[in-house]
Amino acid sequence: MQIKELEDVLGGVLIERSARQVALTEFGAEAARQVREILRAVDELGDYARASQARLAGRLRVGMIPTVAPYLLPVVIAHLARHYPQLDIHVRETVTPKLLQELAEGRIDTAIVALPVSEPSLTEIPLFTESFLLVRPAADAGAPVPSAESLREMRLLLLEEGHCFRDQALSFCRLQSSPPREVLDASSLSTLVQMVGAGIGVTLVPEMAVGVETRSAPVSLARFPEPQPSRTIGMVWRRTNPLSRQLTEIAEAVAEAAKAARSGTYDRTA
16 A cells, blocks of 8 residues: 555556566666665765764674675674674675675675675775685595696585685686586585585685584595685775775774684684
């Protein structure tokens, strides 16, 4: 009834209705886009007020990719809570394309993703770089480390489509132009490692995930020779965000927490 009333006010049909489904009309899609812009402008008005404060406080909506969130989130939340006690952090975990879309629409304030995102409308701040390690069954411990080319002939376990880590692993193995003998997909790094432990194949895992994901699986780890495959993790946000100065400060705090966590020196109780 509210939608019908809005259609009467606007003088156009917003939704095409049928017995089985409803869909936005062309006018409805444009109206929805305009409404999102209005809502984002309202949010940014509040951000301008927050930006005038000496310290960042209130709600901060942070997105993280799934291959980072489980390992970085606990130390980052603890670190930010200690240094910014008035900050109310809301975390959104999903794949990079969705995070970038939500950034553009103003549904999140910042995102922690793999760089570069190569989007002119976004500010990118590198946080740290980490290597990828080869995960093999425990029986392969001590065996020669295969080259990137050799991995093409092995049963390679990867994350499903949509994860940037999948694309990075494929790039290292140069598999875009030369399909592998067999690739099996999974929805999480944990599943990949457990599959390797069951003798199904091999996989690559980012260094920060090793301690968590391999402690309960019968697998072995190996580093690739230089140049090792790696990725850079960073924070991104809209260049027009009024909180850019504060977000730069947050990025420095996140980088500090990540460095301490990766070196094993971070004390969550401090």
